[in-house]
Amino acid sequence: MNSVIDSMMKIFGSLGTGNSALGLVLAVVIAGLVVFTIMAVMAIVAVYFERKVSAFMQDRIGPMEVGIFGFKGGKQFWGGIGQTLADTVKLLVKEDILPKEADKKLMIMAPFIIFIASFLTFIGVPLSDGLVVSDFNIGVFYIMAAGSIGVIGIILAGWSSNNKWSLYGALRSAAQIISYEIPIGLSLMLVVIVVGSLNFGDIVAWQADHRWFFIHSPFAFIAFIIYVIAGVAETNRTPFDIPEAESELVAGWMTEYSGFRWSIFFMSEYANVLIISIIASIIFLGGWLSPLAIFGVHVSWLEGPLWGLFWIFSKAVFFVFVMMWFRWTFPRLRVDQLMYFCWKVLIPFALANLIFISVWELIF
Amino acid sequence: MEFNQIIELFEIRCPGCVTVVEGQQALTVQAEKWPEVAKILSEDPDLTFDSLMCLTGYDKGTGDALGVAYNFHSMSKLHKLEIRIEVPRESAEIPSVANIWRAADWHEREVYDLFGITFTGHPDLKRILLPDDWEGYPLRKDYETPDYYHGMPIPKDKTGWE
Amino acid sequence: MAEQLKDFSLLHSDEMILNMGPQHPSTHGVLRLKIHTDGEIVSRIEPIIGYLHRCFEKHCEFLTYEQIVPFTDRTDYLAAMNMNDAYALAVEKLLEIEIPERVQYIRVIMAELQRIASHLVAVGTFGLDVGGITPFTWTIRDRERILDLFEYVCGARLLYNYIWVGGVSHDLPEKFIRRTLEFLDYFEPQIEEYNQILTYNKIFIERTADVGTLTPEVAINYGCTGPVLRGSGVKWDLRKTEPYAVYDKFDFDIAVGDGRMGTVGDTWDRYFVRIIEMKESVKILRQALAQIPDGDVHAAVPKKVRIKEGSVYSRYESARGEVGFYIIAGGKDKPMRVKMRSPAFCNLSVLSEIAEGWMISDVIAILGSLDIVLGEIDR
Numbered sequence: 001m002n003s004v005i006d007s008m009m010k011i012f013g014s015l016g017t018g019n020s021a022l023g024l025v026l027a028v029v030i031a032g033l034v035v036f037t038i039m040a041v042m043a044i045v046a047v048y049f050e051r052k053v054s055a056f057m058q059d060r061i062g063p064m065e066v067g068i069f070g071f072k073g074g075k076q077f078w079g080g081i082g083q084t085l086a087d088t089v090k091l092l093v094k095e096d097i098l099p100k101e102a103d104k105k106l107m108i109m110a111p112f113i114i115f116i117a118s119f120l121t122f123i124g125v126p127l128s129d130g131l132v133v134s135d136f137n138i139g140v141f142y143i144m145a146a147g148s149i150g151v152i153g154i155i156l157a158g159w160s161s162n163n164k165w166s167l168y169g170a171l172r173s174a175a176q177i178i179s180y181e182i183p184i185g186l187s188l189m190l191v192v193i194v195v196g197s198l199n200f201g202d203i204v205a206w207q208a209d210h211r212w213f214f215i216h217s218p219f220a221f222i223a224f225i226i227y228v229i230a231g232v233a234e235t236n237r238t239p240f241d242i243p244e245a246e247s248e249l250v251a252g253w254m255t256e257y258s259g260f261r262w263s264i265f266f267m268s269e270y271a272n273v274l275i276i277s278i279i280a281s282i283i284f285l286g287g288w289l290s291p292l293a294i295f296g297v298h299v300s301w302l303e304g305p306l307w308g309l310f311w312i313f314s315k316a317v318f319f320v321f322v323m324m325w326f327r328w329t330f331p332r333l334r335v336d337q338l339m340y341f342c343w344k345v346l347i348p349f350a351l352a353n354l355i356f357i358s359v360w361e362l363i364f
Numbered sequence: 365m366e367f368n369q370i371i372e373l374f375e376i377r378c379p380g381c382v383t384v385v386e387g388q389q390a391l392t393v394q395a396e397k398w399p400e401v402a403k404i405l406s407e408d409p410d411l412t413f414d415s416l417m418c419l420t421g422y423d424k425g426t427g428d429a430l431g432v433a434y435n436f437h438s439m440s441k442l443h444k445l446e447i448r449i450e451v452p453r454e455s456a457e458i459p460s461v462a463n464i465w466r467a468a469d470w471h472e473r474e475v476y477d478l479f480g481i482t483f484t485g486h487p488d489l490k491r492i493l494l495p496d497d498w499e500g501y502p503l504r505k506d507y508e509t510p511d512y513y514h515g516m517p518i519p520k521d522k523t524g525w526e
Numbered sequence: 527m528a529e530q531l532k533d534f535s536l537l538h539s540d541e542m543i544l545n546m547g548p549q550h551p552s553t554h555g556v557l558r559l560k561i562h563t564d565g566e567i568v569s570r571i572e573p574i575i576g577y578l579h580r581c582f583e584k585h586c587e588f589l590t591y592e593q594i595v596p597f598t599d600r601t602d603y604l605a606a607m608n609m610n611d612a613y614a615l616a617v618e619k620l621l622e623i624e625i626p627e628r629v630q631y632i633r634v635i636m637a638e639l640q641r642i643a644s645h646l647v648a649v650g651t652f653g654l655d656v657g658g659i660t661p662f663t664w665t666i667r668d669r670e671r672i673l674d675l676f677e678y679v680c681g682a683r684l685l686y687n688y689i690w691v692g693g694v695s696h697d698l699p700e701k702f703i704r705r706t707l708e709f710l711d712y713f714e715p716q717i718e719e720y721n722q723i724l725t726y727n728k729i730f731i732e733r734t735a736d737v738g739t740l741t742p743e744v745a746i747n748y749g750c751t752g753p754v755l756r757g758s759g760v761k762w763d764l765r766k767t768e769p770y771a772v773y774d775k776f777d778f779d780i781a782v783g784d785g786r787m788g789t790v791g792d793t794w795d796r797y798f799v800r801i802i803e804m805k806e807s808v809k810i811l812r813q814a815l816a817q818i819p820d821g822d823v824h825a826a827v828p829k830k831v832r833i834k835e836g837s838v839y840s841r842y843e844s845a846r847g848e849v850g851f852y853i854i855a856g857g858k859d860k861p862m863r864v865k866m867r868s869p870a871f872c873n874l875s876v877l878s879e880i881a882e883g884w885m886i887s888d889v890i891a892i893l894g895s896l897d898i899v900l901g902e903i904d905r
Contacts, residue, residue, distance in 0.1 A: 054659075057660060058659070058660050058663035059663060164544055168566075168886070241657065242887075245657065245887070246551055247551050247654055247655050247656075247890055248886055248890050250550065328659065329723065330657075330658065330727065330729055331653065331656040331657040331658035331729050331730045332656060332729070332887075333729055333732070333733070334732075334733055334887045334888065335566055335885065336885065387836075388836070388837070414746050415746050415749060416749055417850055417867065418852055418865065418867040420863070420865040420867075421865075422854055422863045422865075423863070424862060425862070433839075435839045435850070435852070439762065446839065465749070466747045466748045466749075466875070466879075467748050467749030467875070469875060470871065470872070470875045491576075492576060493576040493904060493905070494576060494579065495576070502581070503584060503587075
């Protein structure tokens with residue numbers, strides 16, 4: 001497989017600079033900027049999308065009517081686009097408050113740690129065939145590892161704010177994220193056992209040869225369900241938004257943050273939602289394969305890197321929509337029910353799944 | 365149970381405890397007899413006043429008596445009774461009934477807050493609506509608004525609402 | 527430092543005191559709860575009120591009887607019609623005047639519409655308290671329609687000053703009855719939608735069933751009334767047990783909690799009583815709109831209210847429970863003392879009894895099910 005970095009290195013090499021170290025630095029910087037831009041744009045688009053979804057579900061008026069330059073839109077696509085722009089500007093120009101008693105160094109650091117975690121994760125996520133910043137041969141493992149750095153930032157944010165609500169939110173969040181990483185890891189292990197590789201490219205290639213993983217076997221389907229549920233919990237979204245729980249903990253670990261720092265949290269939350277969705281579509285729904293592949297039909301002009309980007313994003317957006325659908329439908333669980341659900345329901349099922357899929361692989 | 369029967373019952377159970385307020389369906393009780401009367405009210409099988417609907421402090425402004433009116437109701441017997449207790453302004457003390465009717469807990473605090481009547485035996489008698497360090501008891505007729513509260517002038521211009 | 531760490535008392539876990547409020551999203555106003563927590567478990571709750579104290583009772587002593595009506599609006603601002611009605615009822619008892627039948631019907635219609643509006647806020651904000659946002663926007667959307675009706679009748683949307691001593695300020699507008707019937711036709715199916723998104727949601731039931739059980743004995747002892755008392759299974763509704771106005775002419779049931787999802791008197795029951803009550807209110811409204819007679823609404827309004835010495839305690843079933851007005855008249859045009867027995871005041875006092883020992887999230891849910899309005903508690 002080839003990655004974006006590799007291709008860029010090749011291009012720089014052919015330009016005849018000859019200095020491979022400089023080429024590497026250039027390639028890394030460019031790739032980093034591109035990923036950052038994608039994350040920022042995705043956050044804005046996701047906020048807009050979330051607003052529209054909620055507006056349709058809740059009969060909200062604002063996201064339908066707030067226009068810009070005279071475009072109102074109503075229930076059409078661009079209705080309410082002005083609100084997103086206004087929101088972005090508001091977040092960027094808002095006063096940045098650091099409480100007097102807060103641990104300022106840590107408080108400034110925390111958003112960046114969280115952001116770096118989702119940024120690092122993004123590096124390993126392929127967006128299409130070959131369209132990945134760095135193609136790790138341990139891709140699944142790398143994403144699990146990089147994603148769990150974020151919890152450190154959350155604990156730091158909660159602790160350094162010197163606010164009891166933040167502390168509660170941080171502790172809840174740490175417990176929740178660490179717990180729900182286990183079912184996620186266990187359900188991803190299934191595909192690793194079947195495919196025999198941790199590389200995303202290999203996983204998709206296997207699905208192209210055989211079938212999409214979520215219909216591979218009943219156990220794979222169960223793993224798919226477990227992954228989606230745990231993924232929602234991993235991103236702290238309703239019904240698992242216990243760390244934020246705005247009716248209980250004001251805003252959880254984000255209580256004392258405002259303005260730009262807060263928008264970094266926001267950005268990484270939406271980036272995480274997108275990452276979870278993209279991984280779900282890669283692992284379980286055939287990644288960049290066209291939906292026709294599910295019937296074994298391969299249409300050549302529906303394949304290729306650009307079409308792959310389209311397919312993977314369609315699948316991911318569907319998952320994002322499902323997450324938003326959850327959010328605007330369900331109430332919130334209580335913290336002990338959340339833990340119960342993870343340790344006594346999801347993890348036993350995931351473990352049993354792992355054993356059964358091994359047996360299944362031995363038999364078939 | 366009718367009002368007359370309640371009076372008759374009290375004449376048997378506790379002679380001299382209650383007197384009837386003229387022209388009204390209410391009884392007056394001496395403050396020192398109040399715990400005894402309250403016990404009868406709540407425990408007598410014919411009365412069973414299990415609900416304290418309302419507890420009102422009042423200051424008629426004439427004489428130097430402060431008063432408390434208790435409105436009782438029985439959920440099982442469906443009868444009502446009003447009890448009034450009047451105490452002198454200088455030593456305003458009434459035994460608390462918060463341990464019989466928990467509803468009296470906050471209501472007694474409110475009366476203490478606004479009238480300065482002390483309810484002896486109340487589990488946690490402190491101001492409830494006003495700040496803890498407020499001076500005076502505003503609903504007494506002889507109350508005069510202080511000029512300052514924590515250095516903040518208190519507006520006394522009454523033209524807006526009076 | 528190392529020396530200090532040997533002292534294990536430093537590792538001793540202590541209770542943490544949380545000040546929930548006066549600024550907090552779920553205290554429904556400016557209530558402050560001083561919560562002693564041991565981890566997530568709440569060991570002691572001390573409600574601290576008074577942040578919205580506006581001296582209602584003191585003001586009343588300086589106002590004439592008619593001038594007090596707009597002040598009653600401001601006590602329970604989510605059920606202002608009920609408050610107007612309760613106060614008017616008390617003064618009319620002192621005045622001993624007969625109210626025209628049309629006025630009685632209008633008051634019943636207004637009170638029931640207001641009850642639905644108030645319960646809609648209660649149901650919606652309770653949804654918010656347990657984390658569902660959509661129920662809130664739906665109920666607020668439907669409440670707007672009721673406010674439109676009120677605006678059509680008296681020009682105001684929140685604080686009406688509509689029900690006067692002896693009558694109402696305006697007669698009903700021409701198309702009011704038709705518009706109200708249209709609203710009822712629209713509204714009845716909506717209740718099923720609330721049930722689908724919130725009432726029978728599995729997570730919602732998990733959160734509320736068996737949580738914060740209030741037994742009937744405790745409820746009566748604490749003076750709880752209204753949906754809180756009925757949620758505990760006590761069949762007590764002043765509209766039925768001590769009918770005032772023309773409530774004895776209507777056919778409706780008292781909604782009581784039956785422990786359908788857990789024990790009788792749990793948070794779910796208290797919530798569900800409000801849903802049933804909205805249906806019952808729709809029933810009453812349909813009957814009242816069909817029966818309303820013609821007449822002059824100002825016939826009994828006195829020119830100047832001047833009451834001879836005496837006192838009255840009058841009870842009224844508002845959306846939150848029993849509103850009592852204890853009025854001592856001093857023979858002038860101003861009352862000597864007006865005490866408002868606020869239902870939420872008593873309902874809130876039971877919070878520490880039922881919520882201690884539960885988790886922070888449960889405290890929020892239990893508080894939401896009590897449906898308090900701070901304007902009325904602090905007065």
